[in-house]
Amino acid sequence: MDEGSVITKKKEITITGFGGQGIVLAGIIVGKAAALGDNKQSTLIQSYGPEARGGYCSAEVIISENVIFYPYVRQPDILICMSQGGYDKFIDQLKDDGILLIDQDLVQAKGYSKEYYAIPSTRIAEEMGRKMIANIIMVGFFTAITGEISMDAAQNTVLESVPKGTEAMNIEAFTKGYDYGTALLKGRKKKALGKRGVQI
Amino acid sequence: MKPAVLSGVHFITGDVACAEGALAAGCRFFGAYPITPATEIAEHIAGRLPEVGGTFIQMEDEIAAIASILGASSAGVKSMTATSGPGFSLMMENIGLAACTEIPCVIVDVQRAGPSTGLPTQGAQGDMMQARWGSHGDYKIIALSPISPQEIFYQTILAFNLSETYRVPVLIMTDEIIGHLSERVVIPDESEIKLVSRPRAKGRKDRFLPFEPGPNGVAPMAIAGEGYNIHVTGLTHNEKGYPDMTVECQKQMMARLTGKIQNNLDDIIKTEGYMLDDAEIIIISYGVSARTCHTAVDEARSQGIKAGLFRLITVWPFPEDQICRLAERAKALITVEINLGQIHLEVERCVKDKVPTYLVGHVGGTIITPERVIETIKEAT
Numbered sequence: 001m002d003e004g005s006v007i008t009k010k011k012e013i014t015i016t017g018f019g020g021q022g023i024v025l026a027g028i029i030v031g032k033a034a035a036l037g038d039n040k041q042s043t044l045i046q047s048y049g050p051e052a053r054g055g056y057c058s059a060e061v062i063i064s065e066n067v068i069f070y071p072y073v074r075q076p077d078i079l080i081c082m083s084q085g086g087y088d089k090f091i092d093q094l095k096d097d098g099i100l101l102i103d104q105d106l107v108q109a110k111g112y113s114k115e116y117y118a119i120p121s122t123r124i125a126e127e128m129g130r131k132m133i134a135n136i137i138m139v140g141f142f143t144a145i146t147g148e149i150s151m152d153a154a155q156n157t158v159l160e161s162v163p164k165g166t167e168a169m170n171i172e173a174f175t176k177g178y179d180y181g182t183a184l185l186k187g188r189k190k191k192a193l194g195k196r197g198v199q200i
Numbered sequence: 201m202k203p204a205v206l207s208g209v210h211f212i213t214g215d216v217a218c219a220e221g222a223l224a225a226g227c228r229f230f231g232a233y234p235i236t237p238a239t240e241i242a243e244h245i246a247g248r249l250p251e252v253g254g255t256f257i258q259m260e261d262e263i264a265a266i267a268s269i270l271g272a273s274s275a276g277v278k279s280m281t282a283t284s285g286p287g288f289s290l291m292m293e294n295i296g297l298a299a300c301t302e303i304p305c306v307i308v309d310v311q312r313a314g315p316s317t318g319l320p321t322q323g324a325q326g327d328m329m330q331a332r333w334g335s336h337g338d339y340k341i342i343a344l345s346p347i348s349p350q351e352i353f354y355q356t357i358l359a360f361n362l363s364e365t366y367r368v369p370v371l372i373m374t375d376e377i378i379g380h381l382s383e384r385v386v387i388p389d390e391s392e393i394k395l396v397s398r399p400r401a402k403g404r405k406d407r408f409l410p411f412e413p414g415p416n417g418v419a420p421m422a423i424a425g426e427g428y429n430i431h432v433t434g435l436t437h438n439e440k441g442y443p444d445m446t447v448e449c450q451k452q453m454m455a456r457l458t459g460k461i462q463n464n465l466d467d468i469i470k471t472e473g474y475m476l477d478d479a480e481i482i483i484i485s486y487g488v489s490a491r492t493c494h495t496a497v498d499e500a501r502s503q504g505i506k507a508g509l510f511r512l513i514t515v516w517p518f519p520e521d522q523i524c525r526l527a528e529r530a531k532a533l534i535t536v537e538i539n540l541g542q543i544h545l546e547v548e549r550c551v552k553d554k555v556p557t558y559l560v561g562h563v564g565g566t567i568i569t570p571e572r573v574i575e576t577i578k579e580a581t
Contacts, residue, residue: 028382032211035384042211044382048321069494071381072567 010064011148014076014093015138016086017106019048019057022135023082027059029139029157030149034063037153043071056085063148078146080138081107082121101142103134115188117145119180125173133173136162140177145185151178202251205390214378215240215282217349217385218308219248221356222280224387226395227306228254229279231268233261233287236320237376238310241282262287266294269305274432276423278360278397282308284376286317288327289334295369296335297434299457302367302411302419304398306359309371310379313564323376324564325487325538329545331371332516338454340461342468343371343516345487349383355513361396362468366460367418373515375538377488377567401428409439411453417460461517470513471522475501479508481577482526484547485536486512489568493536496573507577515543523550532580534558536573538566556580 013030017023024046031044045060060073079094080101081087087107094100102109104118119141125134136158143154155174162170204223212220219241222230230249232242246256255272259265262283269279283291288309298305311327313319331343342362346352352374363370401408401422410430411419419439422428435443436450461468475497476482485493490511500507510526512519523546527533532555535544544559551557560576562568 028211031382035211036209042383044211045377046380046382069491070567070570071377071491 010062010066010068011077012073012075013061013063013078013080013148014058014073014090015061015080015082016056016058016090017082018085019055021057021082022132023057024048024059025161026080026135026139027061029136029154029161030142031061031063032161033149033153033157034061037156038150040065041068043068045071045073056083056089058086058090078142078148080142082134082138084108099146101138101145103138117141117181117184119177119184121177124176124180128169128173128176130169130173133170136170136173137177137180140174140179141181142177143174144178144181201253202248203390204252205387205393207387207389210385210387211382212349212385213240213380213382214346214349214352214374215310215380216244217353218282218356218372218374218379219245220385220387221353222306222360223248223252223254224353224390224393225278225357225360226397227278227280227360228252229256229269229272229277230254230281231257231259231265231272231279232281232283233259233265235262235284235287237312237323237379238282238284238287238308240379241308241310262290263294266291266298266305266307269307270294270298270301270303273303273305274424276426278304278364280306280308280356280360282310284310284312284320285314285327288330292330292334295341295371296337296339298369299335299339299341300337300434300453301432302421302457303369304360304363304367304421305369306356306363307369307371308356309373311373311375319565321376322565323379323488323538323567324562325373325375325489326542326564328373328515328537328539328542331373338458340458341369341371341516342366342461342514343373344470345373345512345515346378347487347490347511348378349381349385351513352378353385353387357393357395358470361394364396364398365416365418366464366468367398367421368461371516373487375488381488401426405429410441411437411456412439413456413460417456417463419456465517465521468514468517469519469522471519472511472513474509474511476508476510478506480506480531481508481534481580482530482532483507483509483534483536483573483577484512484523484526484543485509486515486543489536489538492568492570493573495570496577499570499574500577505577505581512543518543518546518550520546520550523547527551527554530555532556532558534560534573534576534580536560536568538562538564538568
């Protein structure tokens with residue numbers, strides 16, 4: 001069904017939350033980083049209700065080596081949830097071997113028995129004094145956990161996409177998310193090796 | 201002043217690509233009334249036009265919006281407006297005026313599901329027949345349908361070129377999905393973009409006949425204020441532009457209005473084939489629905505079914521000859537569109553029961569899935 005899935009990999013990513021959280025901007029950064037920074041094909045679909053803020057909102061990104069014709073996400077390989085409503089709506093669509101990323105203060109991964117990745121992105125943003133940069137923290141976290149876009153492409157795209165004068169703060173936010181993800185992965189690796197009793 | 205052509209590689213929506221295409225085409229006036237999902241075209245071009253010496257006006261409604269572009273174009277400025285379903289309905293009367301008075305202009309309809317207010321943030325292709333017949337009387341327009349943000353950039357340039365060449369309203373019939381879809385868009389060097397301007401009035405200003413057709417059936421146009429004594433009216437008019445309420449004059453005027461399109465079909469109509477050479481099951485589609493069909497054709501081929509796609513880049517005038525030829529050799533034709541069968545009616549008219557025809561339609565609000573198309577391909581095999 002998906003063009004070229006046999007030959008090359010294609011990744012479908014759904015980012016979901018409330019209107020006003022910067023969900024679409026997060027999607028633009030991921031899609032743009034893949035298309036312009038990493039030179040892959042990518043599409044971004046944004047869907048939202050008629051409300052300006054507070055309503056349901058999601059961004060659907062597809063990244064592929066080949067031309068993408070059908071631009072909607074069928075079954076996400078990666079699901080990023082920044083609201084409980086978004087989690088409830090999309091969790092059943094996530095592939096069996098898919099990756100779930102959540103804002104741990106806003107989302108409870110109810111009924112999800114597999115391993116997932118959680119970050120207090122909104123809390124970190126509040127500590128930085130700007131609640132609205134939680135999306136950039138999440139993009140950093142996503143970059144570290146999944147590796148679907150390169151660090152360079154992600155950082156450059158963040159710089160290009162945010163309002164003038166806020167670049168330093170946004171890069172700091174991105175780095176916080178990225179470092180949180182890297183540390184989380186390291187911790188899990190250590191734990192996994194420890195469980196198996198492997199000597200390092 | 202900033203450059204009008206932003207050469208380079210961008211990751212932008214179809215709406216923004218449309219606005220940039222307009223600027224690259226030489227559009228320097230945009231009058232509009234905001235409406236989802238076309239607002240981003242107005243929003244973007246409102247910021248850009250002052251940078252290139254152009255003018256943006258937010259009018260009080262869509263009737264005024266199209267009136268404003270007809271005025272600006274009459275004054276010699278390439279002009280565009282953009283809207284969606286409800287606004288498109290309001291524009292119909294003046295689309296007829298533009299066709300009758302032969303004022304070049306480009307109208308973008310970012311289609312959303314209707315009727316009436318419908319689903320403002322969700323896509324459809326339900327205005328295709330309205331594009332053809334929405335204003336009263338017999339007349340011909342040109343309508344294009346883009347498959348991607350990249351193509352809408354080029355189609356907007358093409359729309360201006362066709363509009364200037366034939367002095368006719370050109371409609372870009374896109375949809376919410378393409379309008380809000382972000383993809384890589386390559387904007388070429390300014391030198392690679394070929395622009396066309398309307399044929400202009402020459403010779404004695406007191407003896408000029410504003411509606412005397414040139415060699416391709418199109419009359420040279422006098423620009424308001426440059427000194428030609430002209431009269432412009434929506435009444436049936438003679439070559440001088442004066443009202444002449446006779447059957448004879450109506451015949452003459454209508455022959456010109458329809459002939460300039462009908463006699464230049466080869467120049468106007470653009471289509472694209474995918475896997476057509478040996479195709480037995482041929483899908484006819486356009487705009488965002490053609491993306492679904494690409495995926496469906498690939499899947500059908502992988503299952504050994506000889507399917508192909510015939511994509512309408514120009515929807516109006518309808519590529520009748522091409523469709524008739526496909527009907528001569530296909531086992532079945534399938535029309536795929538996000539409405540209940542508008543272009544399908546045209547396909548059926550051309551096929552005349554020579555081969556079975558199928559419709560994969562949708563009431564609007566979302567894209568058609570490849571599975572539904574494949575199901576019908578199998579049914580037709």
